[in-house]
Amino acid sequence: MKLAILSRNSKLYSTRRLVEAARELGHSVRVLDPLRCYLRIASDGFSLHYKGRPIAGYHAVIPRIGASVTRYGTAVLRQFELMGTSTPNSSDAILRARDKLRCHQLLAAAGIGMPTTVFGDNPDDTHDLLSMLGPPPHVIKLNEGTQGAGVMLTEKLSASRGVIEALRGLYANFLVQEFVAEAKGADLRCFVVGGKVVAAMKRQAPKGDFRSNLHRGGTAKGVKPTAAEQDVAIRAARVLGLGIAGVDLIRSARGPLVLEVNASPGLEGIEEATGADVAGEIVRYVAVRQRRAEQQRIAREK
Known part of the structure; x- marks a missing residue:
């Protein structure tokens, strides 16, 4: 499989781990800065150039698009999609997850528990x-x-x-x-890949704060989520159309509640906390998904 990873920085932990996993599994992989990609859009077809040269022929693309470049990054990803490249997280799915209001409306409409x-x-x-x-x-x-x-x-x-x-x-x-006071400053990050929770960690906010994000000084440890928590995380990712997602839950008196669904979840914290090969799980899922898409394309052309 010829794989592209859309990332602004090839040295970031998550990007490096995806590259390592792809090469270990025998795939060709290249990191592309989405801001250096530029597009030709016309009724006779779509094309992409990168740093002065055309790029084409990628079987799959894994988007690692930061919030600050959402608009341009998703436009580049959409161009890949229009050129026939498979992706686990479509441009529209990423946009659904990034808009918290839209995300919450979609989750609530599907009957998924969340804070009012x-x-x-x-x-x-x-x-x-x-x-x-x-x-x-x-x-x-x-x-x-x-x-x-x-x-x-x-x-x-x-x-x-x-x-x-x-x-x-x-x-x-x-x-x-x-x-939700009973959460006591803790949440659960469930990492969903291909419709299953492949790793989960409990994050605890530092003393004097209520935010459990690791970037805010929170601590993390690997945990086994309950069947109900796994079901909620998987359903939340499915509602938004995400094949890869970090679903943040809190444990409440009325069951697991979704706080947020992250379309480009980081790998460092969860791999360190759990010891799981999350990058490998992602690449294997993308490869299987791409093969299925190729088989469907061939079947349609017969």
Whole structure:
């Protein structure tokens, strides 16, 4: 299999591990910076160039598109798709996951448990908006924040109103959610590949914080998720159309609740915490998926 990995930095742990796994499994692999890819779009076909040369013939592409380049990165990925390249996470699926509001609406419509969430635009509606949510504490999240950035906890109603007013003054898009106290600052990252949970870790927030992200000083250890937690994680990835996903859950009195679904989950934390070969699982899944797509194409042409 001729494999491309879309990544801004070939030295990142996740990118390096995917390259290593692909080569160990006998595949040809190349890392492409999506911002150095440029596109020709015409009714007679689609083409891609990279650093002055045409690129084509890739059987599969694994997107590692950061939040800061979502728009351009997904356009490049869509071009690969239009040229017939297989991908475990389509451009549309990534966009669904990146927009927290859209993601939450889709998950809730599918009956997947999640913290109660409210969203509004007009300052005149803030009081009623918060009354729809219930009493504080409240969790306020930027709609496109990552790694715990742009997530705030307010313990008083006046504080919630103040933060909301400040964010509206900055023209920021944000959500407000209930705070699930029984989670005790911990969450569960379930790594889903091809419709199964291949690894999971419990992350604990540092003392004095409620965010368990490893980038925020949280700690992690490998765990075996319950059948219910695995089912919720797999369903969440499926609803968004993601073959590869990091699904963050919290354990609540009413069962597992989805906090977020990450379309480009990092490998370092979960491989270190669990000892699992997650990169190998990803490459094997992509290879199987690509072979099936090729068989279907051949069958259609007969």
